[in-house]
Amino acid sequence: MTLLSAAVLLFLVMDPLGNIPFFLSALKPIEPARHMRVIARELLIALAVLVFFLFVGQHILELLGISEPALTLSGGVILFLIALRMIFPSHETSLREEVSGEPFIVPLAIPYVAGPSALATEMLLVRQEPERWPEWLLALVLAWSVSSVIILSSSWLQRMLGEKLVTAMERLMGMILVAVSIQMLLSGVKAALIHFGGEA
Numbered sequence: 572m573t574l575l576s577a578a579v580l581l582f583l584v585m586d587p588l589g590n591i592p593f594f595l596s597a598l599k600p601i602e603p604a605r606h607m608r609v610i611a612r613e614l615l616i617a618l619a620v621l622v623f624f625l626f627v628g629q630h631i632l633e634l635l636g637i638s639e640p641a642l643t644l645s646g647g648v649i650l651f652l653i654a655l656r657m658i659f660p661s662h663e664t665s666l667r668e669e670v671s672g673e674p675f676i677v678p679l680a681i682p683y684v685a686g687p688s689a690l691a692t693e694m695l696l697v698r699q700e701p702e703r704w705p706e707w708l709l710a711l712v713l714a715w716s717v718s719s720v721i722i723l724s725s726s727w728l729q730r731m732l733g734e735k736l737v738t739a740m741e742r743l744m745g746m747i748l749v750a751v752s753i754q755m756l757l758s759g760v761k762a763a764l765i766h767f768g769g770e771a
Contacts, residue, residue, distance in 0.1 A: 572696065572699075574706045574709060574710050575710075577696055577706070577707060577710035578709075578710040578711075578713040578714045579714075580692060580714075580751060581689060581692060581693065581710055581711055581714035581715075582713075582714040582717055582718060583744055583747060583748045583751070584650060584653060584686070584688040584689045584692050584748070585684055585686075585689050585714060585715070585718045586653070586657060586741070586744065587717070587718035587719075587721040587722050588721065588737055588740050588741045588744065589657055589660075589741045589744075590683045590684070590722060590725075591721070591722070591725040591728060591729060591737060592729075592734075593678070593679075593683050594610065594679060594683065594722055594725050595725055595726065595729065597674050597678065597679055598610070598674075600672060600673070601673055605673075606726070607723065609673060609674070609679075610679070610722060610723055610725075611723070613674065613675075613676070613679035613680040613684070614680070614684060614715070614718075614719045614722065614723075616676055616680040616681075616685075617679075617680040617681065617683075617684035617685040617715070618685075618712075618715050620680065620681060620685040620690075621684075621685050621689060621690070621693065621711055621715065622708070622711065624685075624690045624693060624694060625693050625694075625697060625704070625707060625708060625711060626697075626704070628690065628693065628694035628697065628698075629694060629697050629698055629701060632694060632698060638766065639698055639699065639762060639766075640759050640760075640762040640763035640766050641759075641763075642691075642694065642695050642698055643695060643699075643755055643756075643758055643759035643762055644755075644756060644759035644760070644763070645691065646691045646692060646694075646695045646755055646759075647752045647753070647754075647755030647756035647758075647759055648752075648756070649687060649688050649691050649752075650688055650691075650692070650748055650751060650752035650755060651749065651752035651753070651756070653688045653745075653748065654745045654746070654748035654749040654751075654752055655745070655749070656745075657741050657742060657744060657745030657748065658742050658745040658746060658749070660738075684715075684718065684722075693707060693711060695755075696710075
């Protein structure tokens with residue numbers, strides 16, 4: 572996987588367009604003058620969590636004895652479920668959480684930005700090619716930066732594009748993510764066959 576494709580993949584799983592209504596809803600109880608400050612703080616916390624798991628996640632997987640094929644397959648399943656939620660949103664599968672007062676870490680930083688899909692994806696990248704960690708770190712920062720610009724502009728984007736166009740764009744991203752998740756599943760099955768075939 573190239574640097575650009577890794578950045579695009581991480582951007583898709585962060586789903587900034589899908590997070591726009593979540594952020595706007597969570598910020599309703601807060602004075603508008605504090606919105607940008609709160610969003611910036613939560614985005615920085617999310618980046619810190621993502622960078623932490625980028626370096627520590629691999630060791631956690633090794634400690635738990637999780638193989639690369641298992642991680643690839645589980646990552647594909649998670650991405651597929653996230654993609655389905657993006658294409659076919661519903662109240663039952665929504666990640667929207669009720670927030671009282673000013674949100675801190677939960678739910679804006681975790682799980683809206685640094686969610687399970689993003690954490691699993693970056694751990695998968697590092698597990699497959701750990702020597703390329705500087706590229707994965709750069710890809711993460713690029714994806715986070717673009718996502719941050721979109722989320723910081725959430726109010727403006729909601730007004731300019733309208734809810735229907737934002738939803739349409741999110742569903743297009745979901746369709747792309749479905750193809751990525753299926754490719755991950757196929758790669759996981761292939762890796763599992765090679766892994767267990769070699770052991771036999």
